[in-house]
Amino acid sequence: MLRHLFTLIWNRKQANALLISEIFFSFVVLFGVGAVLITAARNFLAPHGFDYDQVWRLEVRAGQNRKMPRAELDDVLRQVQAVPGVRMVALTSGNVPFIFNTNNSVFEYQGKKSPVTNYYHADDQYNQVMRLHLREGRWFAPIDDGSHHRPVVISQDLRESLFGNGPALGKIFTWENPGKDPINYQDQFLVTGVVDPVRMESDFSAPIPSMWQRLLPYDTTHWETANVLVRVAPGSAGELQEKIARTVAGVTRQWTSQVRVINDERLHRRRYTLVPVVGLCIIGLFLIVNGALGLFGVLWYNISQRRAEIGLRRAMGATGAGIGWQFLGEMMVVTTFGVLLGGMLAAQFPLLHAFNLPAQPYLMAIGAAAAAVYAITAICAWQPSRLAAAIQPAVALREE
Amino acid sequence: MSLASVSQVRPLPDAATAPAILKLTDIEKIYQTKTIETVALNRVNLTIGKGEFVSIMGPSGCGKSTLLSIIGLLDEPTSGTVEIDGRPVAAYSDRELAALRNQKIGFVFQSYHLINDLSVLDNVELPLLYRSGVGGKERQQRALAALDKVGLSARTNHFPSQLSGGQRQRVAIARALAGGPELILADEPTGNLDSVMGEEIMDLLLTLNREDGVTIVMVTHDEHQAQKTERVIRFFDGSQVS
Numbered sequence: 001m002l003r004h005l006f007t008l009i010w011n012r013k014q015a016n017a018l019l020i021s022e023i024f025f026s027f028v029v030l031f032g033v034g035a036v037l038i039t040a041a042r043n044f045l046a047p048h049g050f051d052y053d054q055v056w057r058l059e060v061r062a063g064q065n066r067k068m069p070r071a072e073l074d075d076v077l078r079q080v081q082a083v084p085g086v087r088m089v090a091l092t093s094g095n096v097p098f099i100f101n102t103n104n105s106v107f108e109y110q111g112k113k114s115p116v117t118n119y120y121h122a123d124d125q126y127n128q129v130m131r132l133h134l135r136e137g138r139w140f141a142p143i144d145d146g147s148h149h150r151p152v153v154i155s156q157d158l159r160e161s162l163f164g165n166g167p168a169l170g171k172i173f174t175w176e177n178p179g180k181d182p183i184n185y186q187d188q189f190l191v192t193g194v195v196d197p198v199r200m201e202s203d204f205s206a207p208i209p210s211m212w213q214r215l216l217p218y219d220t221t222h223w224e225t226a227n228v229l230v231r232v233a234p235g236s237a238g239e240l241q242e243k244i245a246r247t248v249a250g251v252t253r254q255w256t257s258q259v260r261v262i263n264d265e266r267l268h269r270r271r272y273t274l275v276p277v278v279g280l281c282i283i284g285l286f287l288i289v290n291g292a293l294g295l296f297g298v299l300w301y302n303i304s305q306r307r308a309e310i311g312l313r314r315a316m317g318a319t320g321a322g323i324g325w326q327f328l329g330e331m332m333v334v335t336t337f338g339v340l341l342g343g344m345l346a347a348q349f350p351l352l353h354a355f356n357l358p359a360q361p362y363l364m365a366i367g368a369a370a371a372a373v374y375a376i377t378a379i380c381a382w383q384p385s386r387l388a389a390a391i392q393p394a395v396a397l398r399e400e
Numbered sequence: 401m402s403l404a405s406v407s408q409v410r411p412l413p414d415a416a417t418a419p420a421i422l423k424l425t426d427i428e429k430i431y432q433t434k435t436i437e438t439v440a441l442n443r444v445n446l447t448i449g450k451g452e453f454v455s456i457m458g459p460s461g462c463g464k465s466t467l468l469s470i471i472g473l474l475d476e477p478t479s480g481t482v483e484i485d486g487r488p489v490a491a492y493s494d495r496e497l498a499a500l501r502n503q504k505i506g507f508v509f510q511s512y513h514l515i516n517d518l519s520v521l522d523n524v525e526l527p528l529l530y531r532s533g534v535g536g537k538e539r540q541q542r543a544l545a546a547l548d549k550v551g552l553s554a555r556t557n558h559f560p561s562q563l564s565g566g567q568r569q570r571v572a573i574a575r576a577l578a579g580g581p582e583l584i585l586a587d588e589p590t591g592n593l594d595s596v597m598g599e600e601i602m603d604l605l606l607t608l609n610r611e612d613g614v615t616i617v618m619v620t621h622d623e624h625q626a627q628k629t630e631r632v633i634r635f636f637d638g639s640q641v642s
């Protein structure tokens with residue numbers, strides 16, 4: 001019977017070519033939408049790599065064109081640290097998690113370049129606030145004060161791109177294209193620790209290679225704004241926010257401050273990034289329904305064109321159910337051709353590591369798209385062939 | 401009886417006592433469309449014995465094809481009973497009916513009904529495709545033998561659209577023969593053939609009937625051919641007149 005199906009499909013190649021191309025396009029669309037959604041879902045389910053709960057962001061501004069004396073800044077940090085309910089404060093750069101602010105660059109180690117990497121400034125207390133997951137080495141500490149290089153902590157993905165499987169701790173790397181001139185000690189990055197990959201952009205973003213450079217006294221000399229991350233006791237609320245703001249005001253009247261909850265920023269950012277994801281879902285759904293209707297139409301037409309054939313096959317001894325299975329089988333074989341064609345195109349994405357994504361979400365998207373296309377054609381082929389098989393053979397035979 | 405009966409009954413010695421392969425009782429077939437009601441068959445009673453060769457004659461539109469469809473289990477009568485081998489058809493399941501059509505009955509349609517997307521050989525193999533226990537090789541051998549009988553051995557790989565009307569008719573006959581049925585229902589099997597070819601097909605059917613004991617019910621407009629069969633049944637406006 002299978003050979004009979006193949007003969008029939010081959011002899012009907014013109015009609016089937018149309019169907020195969022329809023299935024091919026449906027598959028490609030489903031694959032594209034699937035790859036994006038699966039990637040977003042995988043990111044969403046992946047750990048952030050740090051602990052944003054009970055972390056607040058305190059922004060202290062000295063005012064337009066006014067530098068911040070470090071002594072006063074240290075005073076602010078000390079006083080805020082002393083407020084009851086505050087567990088730990090840490091000084092960092094403006095690109096705190098979940099806000100639209102990034103610093104990135106490419107780094108180089110012995111001619112090996114990193115991908116685009118986010119870099120942050122961080123002090124010795126930073127990790128007590130953020131709770132990154134250390135895999136190797138340690139966070140910065142006062143013993144780094146005498147270092148002739150700038151101590152840095154890097155994320156695992158950056159470590160892999162620069163050092164592969166070799167040792168990373170104690171190695172020194174620089175910005176890309178360091179040139180022939182001697183490099184400042186603060187631009188020579190000495191690896192003291194490695195942490196798990198982090199996702200600080202949004203709930204849907206992929207991990208981005210990251211580097212934390214130890215804040216040197218030199219870095220803050222030109223600051224007009226200081227960003228402080230504050231870990232607070234669980235259950236802290238607006239009352240503590242006000243207390244912190246008043247504490248800052250108590251140090252110097254000229255400075256202004258603002259306290260925000262990192263988790264609120266995360267939710268805000270999520271709403272923002274959810275819009276394209278939801279939009280894509282809607283477009284995807286629309287395309288799927290459209291494709292399904294198209295397929296349904298083509299199949300309905302194909303099968304209604306073959307009512308006489310159905311009548312004849314029943315006259316020759318096929319059961320109604322047998323006819324249904326035959327048409328279903330035929331459509332599944334045709335679908336397989338469309339899926340194979342689409343699969344060959346889709347397979348290029350994981351093979352070429354398109355968009356720098358791992359192969360797995362692509363492979364999952366291929367599987368999901370194939371399953372969806374098979375389900376759609378099965379549903380679309382089953383109904384018209386079942387209806388066609390239900391009519392009296394004599395009635396079906398009269399239609400020619 | 402209003403029409404003069406010209407039927408010529410030429411029973412074989414045991415034909416009258418032969419068990420009935422087919423028995424129709426009070427068959428009525430009414431086609432209901434929105435505007436009119438067509439009585440295609442009106443109270444038809446008919447018994448056909450095993451091994452008989454019966455021809456059915458009558459003017460166009462009198463219900464001959466309709467009758468053959470009902471005998472061939474392709475259509476259901478509006479009322480009345482059809483019995484095959486003494487068992488009412490209504491008692492058969494869909495699966496059993498399909499098996500009956502496949503193993504017992506060979507149908508030659510008035511308009512051939514070949515599948516245009518299949519070669520001549522594949523078309524002729526069709527009844528065997530739906531029979532379990534027949535392998536690909538045997539299927540092909542039996543189909544080729546049937547095509548040989550109708551003189552189409554040289555056209556096995558052609559497609560129906562590449563054949564003349566007469567050739568298509570012979571493919572349809574070969575397909576009915578391939579399954580080796582007990583009962584052949586032929587709706588004007590020689591309608592599109594020249595007289596020489598028509599004679600050959602007629603001889604083929606007669607041989608099948610006499611030597612292999614195949615029961616044949618044939619619709620024909622050819623008085624000469626009808627005379628060669630054992631019994632002629634005449635229809636007029638849906639009613640059997642002789």
Ligand SMILES: Nc1ncnc2c1ncn2[C@@H]1O[C@H](COP(=O)(O)OP(=O)(O)OP(=O)(O)O)[C@@H](O)[C@H]1O
Pocket residue numbers: 398431432433438439440459460461462463464465466467510
């Ligand atoms: N599906 C149908 N709907 C309505 N009327 C039908 C249908 N099929 C057949 N008829 C009518 O039933 C009658 C008998 O038709 P049938 O095809 O049995 O005639 P026939 O004796 O085979 O004629 P012919 O010699 O021309 O082949 C005709 O009047 C025809 O119009």
Ligand SMILES: [Mg+2]
Pocket residue numbers: 464465466510587
């Ligand atoms: Mg007819």
